[in-house]
Amino acid sequence: MHALATHRVLLSRLEAAPxxxxxxxxxxxxxxxxxxxxxxxxxxxxxxxxxxxxxxTVPWLVGYTEHGKIRIVGKGEAQVSFTSVSDIAGFVAYVLEDRIFPLEGERACLNELGVLFHALVEHVNEINGELSMGEVKTRLLTFLECGAGSTGWGATAKAEEQGRRECE
Structure with a gap:
């Protein structure tokens, strides 16, 4: 997770007691x-x-848990930053000190997920699924396809600004 804030904000679930x-x-x-x-x-x-x-969330996003294949929208060549929930704990102190940092536990192209999961990679135009989840997955995968899922992505330049590695 990459965070840049003008002040500090802590997200709390609605059901949690204030x-x-x-x-x-x-x-x-x-x-x-x-x-x-x-x-x-x-x-x-x-x-x-x-x-x-x-x-x-990767197995859910690419449909691996549903059909044992990696289904991605587009070519799957853009870098994506992945962070495990367990990676977050080690960086909480930095967030509380208002530092800016890119948090990335792994960096890979979506095409490389097939090797990691020992599964076939299928390129599709959209993800079908329950209710609107297919549309959510399609939009998220389209967002990742342009490179915006990488911690090196620059929102202003709309391009990878650091850590770029070409994918196969």
Whole structure:
């Protein structure tokens, strides 16, 4: 996760009991983590730029858990930054000190997922699925295809600014 904020914000689940944060200048934003629009609104309101994907969600995103294949939209050649939930804990102190850092536990192209999962890679135009999840997956994979899923992605330049590695 790459975060750049004008001030500090702590996301809290809606169902969690409100708690005081013992750090000055940290605002608590209660949000439904499953509501992408609500999360985007909080990030936008606090000028937070978030990139990267949790490694644990990759099998779901590419459909591996459903059919044992890696289904990606586009060519799968753009770099994507992956971060495991367990990687996050080691970096919390940096966030609390208002430092800017790219958090990346792994860097790979979506095409390389086939090797990691010992599965076939299928290139498709869209992801079909339950309710609107197929559309969510298609949009997210399209976003990653342009390179914006890498911690080296520059939102202003709309290009990889650091750590670029060509994919096969």
């Amino acid at each position: 708690k005081a944060v013992p750090l000055p200048g940290v605002e608590v934003a209660r949000v439904d983590y499953a509501d992408a629009d609500a999360l985007a609104a909080v990030f936008s309101a606090h000028k937070v730029d978030v990139t990267g994907i949790f490694t644990e």
